[in-house]
Amino acid sequence: xxxxxNGEAREVDGQISVAELLEEIEQDVAGVAIAIxxxxxxxxxxxxxxxxxxxxxxxxxxxAGG
Amino acid sequence: MLxxxxxxxxxxxxSGTGKFANPSLMADAILASGTQLVTMAMKRVDxxxxxxxxxxxxxxxxxxxxxxxxxxxxxxxxxxxxxxAREALGTNWVKLEIHPDPKYLMPDPIETLKAxxxxxxxxxxxxxxxxxxxxxxxxxxxxxxxxxMPLGAPIGSNKGLKTRDFLEIIIEQASVPVVVxxxxxxxxxxxxxxxxxxDAVLVNTAIAVSPQPVAxxxxxxxxxxxxxxxxxxxxxxxxxxxxxxxxxxAFLDEPA
Numbered sequence: 001x002x003x004x005x006n007g008e009a010r011e012v013d014g015q016i017s018v019a020e021l022l023e024e025i026e027q028d029v030a031g032v033a034i035a036i037x038x039x040x041x042x043x044x045x046x047x048x049x050x051x052x053x054x055x056x057x058x059x060x061x062x063x064a065g066g
Numbered sequence: 067m068l069x070x071x072x073x074x075x076x077x078x079x080x081s082g083t084g085k086f087a088n089p090s091l092m093a094d095a096i097l098a099s100g101t102q103l104v105t106m107a108m109k110r111v112d113x114x115x116x117x118x119x120x121x122x123x124x125x126x127x128x129x130x131x132x133x134x135x136x137x138x139x140x141x142x143x144x145x146x147x148x149x150x151a152r153e154a155l156g157t158n159w160v161k162l163e164i165h166p167d168p169k170y171l172m173p174d175p176i177e178t179l180k181a182x183x184x185x186x187x188x189x190x191x192x193x194x195x196x197x198x199x200x201x202x203x204x205x206x207x208x209x210x211x212x213x214x215m216p217l218g219a220p221i222g223s224n225k226g227l228k229t230r231d232f233l234e235i236i237i238e239q240a241s242v243p244v245v246v247x248x249x250x251x252x253x254x255x256x257x258x259x260x261x262x263x264x265d266a267v268l269v270n271t272a273i274a275v276s277p278q279p280v281a282x283x284x285x286x287x288x289x290x291x292x293x294x295x296x297x298x299x300x301x302x303x304x305x306x307x308x309x310x311x312x313x314x315x316a317f318l319d320e321p322a
Contacts, residue, residue, distance in 0.1 A: 006113050025113060031121040033108070033154035040149050058110060060150045064092065064120050065107025065136055066082030066221065066248075066270035 004056045018046040021057065031062035068265055070243050071159070071191040071212040073130060075102050078260065079290040080132070080245065082270025083120060085222075086279065093123035095273055099283035103130040105161055105268070107137070108151050132161050132193065139166035139174075141181035148185055160185060161215065163195040171221045175202050179209065186210035195247055198229035203236045203244075214240060215268065217248035218259065222271045224251025227258055237263040253282075253289030260293025261301060 003010050005025065012021065018041055022029055034041050035058045041049050051057065068075040081101040086092035096104060104124060111117065124131065133151030138144035141164065148160045162185065164178050165171040173195050179202065185192045191212050196202050198216040206214055216236050219225035226249060227233060237244050243265035250256050251272045259267050269286055276282035 006110055008113065027111060027113070028119075030119075031154050032111070033150040035146075035150065038146075040146075040153055042153055059113075060108050060154060061111045061117060062106045062121060062131075062133060062151065062154050063109045063117060064083040064086065064089075065134055066084045066105055066268075 001051070001053050003051060003054070006058055012051070015050045015052070018049045018051065018057075021051060022046070022059075027059060033060045034058070035060070068243060070193070073103075075130075075266070076100075077102050077287070077290070078266040078294055079256070079287055080104065080247075080266055080268040081273065081283070082268065083124070084270055085274035089118050089120045089123055091279055092120060092274070093127060095279040095283040096124070096127055096129065098280045098287070099273065100287045101129060103132055105132045105134050105270070106151075106155070107134055108147050108154065109137075130159070131155050131157055132159050133157065134161040134163050134195075135181075136163050136165075138164050138181075139177075140164065141177040141184070144177065144181040145184055145188075148181075148190060149188075152190070158189055159191045159193070161193050161195060165221075173197060173217070175199060178202075179205055182206050182211055183209040193245065198232035198236060200232060200235040200239055203240060207240065207242050211242065213243040213245055213265075215245045215247040218246050218255060219249025219251075221248045223249050224272055225249050226251055226255040227262075230258075230262070233259070233264065234262055253285045256286050257289040257293035257296075260290055261297050263297055266290075 001012050077100045079101050080103045082105045135144040135147035138147050144164050164174045178194050182192050182194050193213045194206050195215045203214045219228040245266040246259040246264045247268035250267050250269045256267045273279050273282045
């Protein structure tokens with residue numbers, strides 16, 4: 001199944017959850033927020049939200065700033 | 067003690083987390099400053115790189131986190147950034163900052179007011195970053211912002227309180243705390259803001275880019291304390307002409 005993650009195309013096996021995707025791309029979850037097709041998916045729903053073909057996933061992280 | 071929304075602060079110095087040479091130095095400076103509130107930004111993760119972990123040292127330091135919406139050019143973008151930040155950090159506090167022009171980073175008043183109104187409705191504690199416009203400050207207060215953050219001078223300029231006269235008006239008229247944010251380039255600027263009656267100041271660049279950020283953080287802490295004590299003690303009136311400190315007796319004249 002094809003997804004876009006932060007602008008990069010990616011192939012994933014079958015339907016996976018948001019939590020599984022994060023594990024697969026080896027991204028730390030602290031301070032992270034995720035939007036799927038411009039809708040923010042709350043952390044409480046990461047285990048249960050399944051990704052679909054063509055989904056545009058964007059990961060954001062809290063970083064240093066003024 | 068300073069109260070903003072549901073939080074009280076002993077320190078009236080807030081700090082940014084940007085521009086430090088590394089997270090360890092950032093953490094040391096933040097500790098040295100005594101600050102209890104620091105700002106952060108939200109960014110799209112670069113999947114090919116490991117970002118510096120700055121969140122762990124901040125959580126360890128026990129400071130309150132204030133995510134900003136820096137990067138947003140419109141109210142809609144700011145709303146999106148604020149909601150991301152709330153998810154990412156688990157706080158409903160947000161520093162609303164919308165500055166589309168990259169040269170001067172002046173905050174857009176119209177987008178800011180629009181976004182503030184919606185964010186307050188969405189349950190955020192909104193601290194809007196604005197030019198020192200007394201009318202705008204009042205409008206933001208009226209839509210429910212819990213503080214206002216007028217600038218002293220452009221972000222990172224270190225120019226001090228270029229907006230001094232208007233900060234005075236805002237401070238006089240505000241019913242919410244006033245946090246002077248941006249352009250505070252020296253401890254003397256911070257003290258000046260506190261002497262005017264500001265409730266707090268937010269400093270980032272001046273501490274982070276100093277060759278000795280820890281020492282500079284301490285200096286700012288002391289300046290903010292000094293300024294506040296002076297304000298509460300009551301500053302003397304200014305006068306155009308001299309007012310003698312001792313009686314003007316003619317002690318050198320021969321007795322008649």
